[in-house]
Amino acid sequence: MNSHYIGIDLGGTRVKIGLVREGKVVARKVIPADAAGGLGASLPVVRAEVDELLETYRVDSFDGIGLAFPGLVDPASQRILSTNKKYDDALRVDVPRWVREHWNVPFFIDNDARMAAVGEWKYGEGRGTDDLVVMTIGTGIGTSTIIGGRLLRGRHFQAGCLGGHISVQYEGRECTCGNSGCLEAYGSTWSLAGRVEGITDFEGLFDAVAAGNAQAADVLRDCYDVWSAGIVNLIHAYDPEVVVLGGGVMHHAEAILPYVREKVHRHAWTPWGKVSIRATQLHGDAGVLGVTHCLKEHI
Numbered sequence: 546m547n548s549h550y551i552g553i554d555l556g557g558t559r560v561k562i563g564l565v566r567e568g569k570v571v572a573r574k575v576i577p578a579d580a581a582g583g584l585g586a587s588l589p590v591v592r593a594e595v596d597e598l599l600e601t602y603r604v605d606s607f608d609g610i611g612l613a614f615p616g617l618v619d620p621a622s623q624r625i626l627s628t629n630k631k632y633d634d635a636l637r638v639d640v641p642r643w644v645r646e647h648w649n650v651p652f653f654i655d656n657d658a659r660m661a662a663v664g665e666w667k668y669g670e671g672r673g674t675d676d677l678v679v680m681t682i683g684t685g686i687g688t689s690t691i692i693g694g695r696l697l698r699g700r701h702f703q704a705g706c707l708g709g710h711i712s713v714q715y716e717g718r719e720c721t722c723g724n725s726g727c728l729e730a731y732g733s734t735w736s737l738a739g740r741v742e743g744i745t746d747f748e749g750l751f752d753a754v755a756a757g758n759a760q761a762a763d764v765l766r767d768c769y770d771v772w773s774a775g776i777v778n779l780i781h782a783y784d785p786e787v788v789v790l791g792g793g794v795m796h797h798a799e800a801i802l803p804y805v806r807e808k809v810h811r812h813a814w815t816p817w818g819k820v821s822i823r824a825t826q827l828h829g830d831a832g833v834l835g836v837t838h839c840l841k842e843h844i
């Protein structure tokens with residue numbers, strides 16, 4: 546009998562729930578997130594979706610649940626340590642108990658960007674290297690790092706995963722995190738608000754550029770430059786061989802990659818050669834695959 550796992554990737558915009566068997570997402574559900582409504586209010590909705598997925602695919606017993614969470618997490622104690630404008634009630638929610646009471650299966654929880662990095666490392670564009678940085682562009686910008694085959698977590702569980710909050714403009718826009726001029730404050734979906742009339746996400750921005758909107762083209766070019774600066778900073782910090790870019794915006798990888806590669810290769814100090822910059826091919830499954838991998842392998 547093959548082992549089955551449930552992976553939940555709790556995003557700011559969407560919640561992805563996957564049924565995973567032998568390192569493959571064999572079934573998935575994607576539902577709108579209610580990050581502002583909180584984690585306590587979201588769990589019953591997630592539970593119903595998990596149960597429906599198990600029932601639809603006739604999985605009578607399964608081997609664990611992994612949760613990729615958008616905040617700082619201590620996976621050893623299974624505690625959420627800090628949030629930033631997403632699921633801000635999470636520190637008061639006992640998620641391990643929720644799992645125990647409803648399914649009584651093994652549980653694993655870690656930061657969402659970190660789990661996306663494990664997904665890319667084991668199943669995606671990071672296969673074949675042990676020195677990898679993953680940057681996921683979504684509602685915010687998540688990053689994570691693997692150095693010499695070790696997933697970076699750090700003393701306070703924040704190593705590698707705050708790359709969205711490195712300053713690219715030290716006197717720049719105020720960020721949600723308390724810092725100013727963060728990568729995320731210039732290159733995430735939330736940062737698009739108010740920059741081009743009526744446009745609130747990257748799909749809208751790409752559509753406007755395609756329709757000849759010059760202002761949208763300027764904002765998009767600015768995002769490319771900001772992402773490139775962020776990637777150079779991450780390369781200088783972590784010395785990767787490969788950088789994988791993730792998030793829904795990577796549907797436009799053909800437009801994004803040539804510009805970003807050229808710019809990063811021109812600016813990064815890497816005398817040994819060029820960092821390979823790739824787009825995710827996991828179609829949003831990186832977090833689900835990563836968190837179920839960690840659950841199974843105890844990484």
Ligand SMILES: [Zn+2]
Binds near residue numbers: 711722
């Ligand atoms: Zn910030």
